Every structure is written in C-alpha cells, then in structure tokens.
Amino acid sequence: MVAIIGNISLIFAILLSFYQFLNIRNINKIRVLNPDRNISLQFFFILTAFFSLMFAYVVSDFSILNVYQNSHTAKPLLYKITGVWGNHEGSMLLWVLVLVFFGFLISRYDKRLDLPYKTLTLSFQSLITFIFLLFILLSSNPFVVISPTPVNGQDLNPLLQDPGLAFHPPNLYIGYVGLSIVFSFTIARFYKGSFDASWAKLIKPWVLLSWSFLTLGISLGSWWAYYELGWGGFWFWDPVENASLMPWLCATALLHSTLVLEKRNTLKKWTILLAFLSFSFSLIGTFLVRSGIITSVHAFASDPTRGVFILMICAFFIFSSFILLAKKSGSIKEEKLISPISKEGTIIFNNLLMVAMLLTIFIGTIYPIFLEMFTGDQISVGPPYFNLTSTLIMGPAILIMSFAPMINWKKDDLVGLLSRLKTILFLSLLVTFIFFYINFQGPIIALVGIFLAAWLFFGTLFNFFEKTKYLKKLKNLNKTFLGMIVAHLGVAIFIAGVTGSTLWKVEKIKTLKVGEKVLLNNYSLNFDKIKKIRGKNYIGHEAEFNLYKKNKFIKTLKPQKRFYPVQEFPTTEAAIYSRGLSDIYIAMSEPIDNSWIFRFHYSPLTPWIWIGSIMAFIGGILSFSHRIFKRI
Amino acid sequence: MTPKKKRFYIIFSAFSFFCFIVGTFLIILQDNILFFYTPSEILQKNLKQNEKVRLGGLVEENSVVRNNIKINFTITDLKKNIEVSYEGILPDLFREGQGVIVNGYLKNNIFEASEVLAKHDENYMPPEIKKKLELK
Structure with missing residues (x-):
C-alpha cells in the first residue's frame, strides 16, 4: 500500500515537473501561466512520497526492500525516522524534497520577482527536479517491494544511529540543493540578458540561505565525526568531506562577489561563473558521494549504473551552463575597472583565494581517481597536503578579511587605512603574547594561528564600533551589517578553535585497570568502575571516570563501547567534558586481560570550532532574513 | 597607463x-602521495628508504599478537604475507579475517604502521582491496 502511494506520488511529481519545464516555450506569450499551482503540487506529491517512506520505516514495513535493508524492529524510533535518509534511495528522495521545497519557497514567498522571470526560474528548477526524479525512478527507487515479506530487517549501520545523523544530512542538503535555485535564477536571467545590481539583490538572499545551511550541515557532520568515530579529530580530509567543502568555498566566493555586483555593477561574468560552479560542485559532490567511487561511511551504494547516471547529470548541467555562458558572454557588459585598494579589490582577492583553495582541494580529491583510471596505480593523497595548502591560502585570506569590511568602495587611501590598523595589530600581538606566556606547548605555527584569529576578531570588532559610533547608534543598525559582523567573528573563533585543536592537542593512550588513574594536563582521571550495559538494540560496556582538577571533583565521565548484534558492529561512544575553553575526551577501546585500553585527549579551544560555526550560521541567517523581507 | x-x-x-x-x-x-600495494606487490617493488606507503589486504586468522598497546599481525593477500607492527588503538572494525589498510613504512620486511584503517561497514569491502583480491 505504502509502495503504491509512494510510486504514484513520484510519477505525478515527475509529470508535473516535466509539464512545468515545457512552459518555457510559452514565455514569449502575452499571458504567462502562473507556475504557483504546479510548483505547490510538485511539493505536495514529493512530500507525500517522503512521508509514506517515513511511515513505512516507523511501522517497520519490511515488504519494502529499502526498509528491510536499513531498519529493524528493535531500532529506537528516532533512528527509524532518521534512517529514512540514512541510505542511498532515501537520501536521494530527501534531495528532491529539498529541491521542490526551494521552488515552493520562491513561488510562495519571494514577492520580488516579476511573473515571466519567476516562471522561467521555476521552470528550470522543475527541469532539475525532473532529471533527479528520473534518476530515482529508474535506478534508485525507494519503493521497491520484495516478496515474501522478511520477518525482520538488516538494521541501519550503527555509526549512523546517532542524533548527529538526524540533523546533519537535512541541513547539508538545504545548503547543497539551495544552490540549485541560484543556478535556476542565473540560467533564467539569460532570457532577460541584464545581469545588473537588481539581479544580484534577487539571488543574494538565496545564496546566503544556502551558504548558512551548508555551514551548519558541514559543522554538524564534523561534530558527529568528533564524538562518534572515536578518533578525537574533527576533520579528516576524507574525499566526502572535501565534496562538501568545495561547494561551500564556491558559495563563499559567490556571496562576496554578488556584493560587488550589487554595489558596483561589475564582476558580472565572474558572478555568473561562480553561480554555475557552486551548483556544479554540489552535483560533483553528489556524484563523488553517491557513486561509490570513493570508500567512506557515506558511500552507501556501489552500483555502477548509478554512478554513470549521476555523472551524466553532472556533465549535462555543467556543460550546458558553461556553453551558455561562453556564447552569451559577449553581450554582458562589465562597467568599471577596479582599484586594488578598495572594498571590491579585497573581495576580488578573497574570490581568488577561495577559488585557489577550491582548485587545490579538487585536485587532491580527484587526482587519485584519474590516476587509477589511466595508470592503474592506486594512491591516496594524505592530510599533510591539504593541511599545508589550506593554511597557505587561508592565512592571507584571514589577514585581508580583518580590514576588508572597513575599506571604502571605489577607492580608499592606504595611509589612512594603515593608521587605523595600528590598534588592531597591537591588540592581536598582545593576545598572542599572552597565549605564549600562559600556555605554550605547541609549535610556533600555533601562535600564527592565534594571531590571525585575534587579528580578525579585533578587526571585525573595531569595524563594528566605528559603524555604531561606539555603540551610540545601535538603533538603526543594518541587519545585513550585523550578520556580517557575527559571521566574521565566528570565523575568528573558528580559526582559534582549529589552531588549538590541531596543534595543542595532548593525546595519551593508556591501558588501565579499575582503580588506576591517568594525569592529563591539570586534570586527573580516576578509572572507577566498569559495567555491562544493554540498550534497545545493542549491548556493551560502560566505564566510569571521575574527573578531578587539583583534587576537586568535577564530573563523572562515561565512555561506552557498544556492540550491535544485528550488524555485528562495534561502535565507540566517546565521553566529552567540555568547559568552553577546552575538551576532555575519553574513548574506550578493547579489553586486555583485566584492563582496558583508553584514548585520552586534552584538546584546548576545540569547542570554539562549533561555536564559531554556529555564529557563522546565525550571521548568514540574520543577513538573509533582512534581505528577504526587504522589497525592492 | x-x-x-x-x-x-x-x-x-x-x-x-x-x-x-x-x-x-x-x-x-x-x-x-601514498601508493597502495598488496603484500605481493610490496615485496616486488624496491621501495626507497623511508617511503611511506599504504598496504592493504586481509588480517590473517590467528596472527594478532598483543603486548599491551603494541600489536603485531599479518596482512595477507592469500599469496604473500607481510608482518605488521603497530602501536596504538585499533579501529572498531579491525578483526581477523577482515579487510584492513595500514599506512607506514617497510623496514627489514616488517611493516611499521603509523595508522590502521578498517572498513566502516560490515557488508562493504574497500574497492581497492576487493579489486586487487579479485584479480588474484
């Protein structure tokens, strides 16, 4: 029954989306058909399909292959729900759901668009929907039925049975797929042919929204890896992580270049290119993740036909959009030349650095794939490559980022600027020195990281004080400006977090018997007891550690080692004590005789990684909300 | 100008x-760049001194010997074996008879691993290992 409802909904949706796409032919007619009803119906049908799949998961309807392969009656309810997107088919359905949801948002709430432009944009959005629905129906249908109905399912990969998973993919998809609407906006604009400031104003909120959710989605995934994989790291330069970082970098560049287009009416072709690239990279990301070409926890399926199908979708969108741009680029007139000492000059620098980083990550990610294809040699590119290159690129980017928002448009004078930077430089050096003085065990490069973070932090704060006349003019503060301040401060805090977490981390691996203790910085951890635990669908052991600081009891930490019998799969549940400035992290490994192996981390500033990311998200949303409510 | x-x-x-x-x-x-080899391949190659590589194969049954956090085991591709020594915590899914990838250096025919990676999923064999094992 559920399968029938699901399939019928998908078929209705694909027909509707195709019909909407055909409307492009009628765009020259005097009366343009309003797309609102069609788009709402598409949204309704996909939503129906999505919820019927969710229903099948909740009631454990194992007559559906997808539910059988990824669920189990003993699984907790939350993971029955989130299990819907914990597999290839379901996650593609979520992809399309977000796709039509964005169309729906535009058609209902973006009142700034005139009818022909709106129709055209939504028709291109429908084309994307159509192609992805075709993909789902032909090669990844979640509603395939099996008979006879199995008694119980195969359960979900236990690593994915975690609250982090519940929220990571939907947020990431809002970001990824949100870039599709920017793409549709851009393609549709070629009909009008004028890529002016008003166009920049139209796409800006949607770029902001996608960017914000991409930020949130990536950081949630990184947070999940931090406490669930038991390695104590937050980023591994895994190809799948890179796949999400590439569209993020592109969207960051786009975010800033639309600013130039909006204010100075230039960088048109570049902005169009970035809009195309952003969506292309979210497609390439989907391809890398979903095709099974790379090994990872995200690579659910390794069915080659799917890979080829997604590759064809990528190629179609990328080539057609770039050919369009190449053909039309002659008719797009750029207006002004740009002086290097000006806001637009710094933004161009930001764009170059973002794209350079994008390229280096792209090379590092796909080089192994190509090499294997052509020579058969199997290689992997190690994290040192990514660490070194990203530091080299982000360093200058952060240096400029601190004062870029303060510079005037058009032209500013260098001497005046430098004199304003004196205070900031002094404060940042002071902070760096204090760090050096009170707590220095790491390499020198760590001080550079702290300096950069402080430099950005104070620069942004200075700008805020200047604009508000030292907090006297808070009332009519522009929300877009406030959003920028919050986001940039977030980046500063994030940089400090990354520096502390990667360069100052203290790691100890110890074998302990009950009653023994381990010293970690100023803390002492007493291994108090170990007990057996039993969850709804797992068994395992839980250790209890009492955490003391200078003989003062602070907290009991309980790391776990779980075993999920259905999938014969062990997991590590790290125990983390976070106190704002640092994390104490315990991961439990295996027993030897009477003792257990543990991994301990003291990671300073690590919580700041998430705090900074959340601030960047909030900043983006602030700016978005201001822009979307402001009519042109 | x-x-x-x-x-x-x-x-x-x-x-x-x-x-x-x-x-x-x-x-x-x-x-x-880390090159990926199976035990048979690594023995044929003349690796440079201190060249970091990846070695992949199956953990041989009954080969794991523990001494506190020092671990020795053998990686096999069912033709040749390489002994691996490692110090640290093994990933959750490290098991005898299962696929594994190690990063490190080959010294006097013993592979000193700095990292041990096991697959994420019970039903899933890393394609790089699978392909090489199928070819044999």
Missing part, C-alpha cells in the same frame, strides 16, 4: 599569481 594596459597588467598578475599557487601546490602534492 591606459585602461587597456592597466587591465592587461591586472589580468596578467592575477594569472601568474594563480599559476604560482597551483605550481607550488602540485609540488606539495607530489610529496604527499
């Missing part, structure tokens, strides 16, 4: 900056 000339210089400097970055990074890339 005429605007045309100015534009030329801007584009030229941006382009050379770009080439410089890409060039530097390709050099860094060269130093950070």
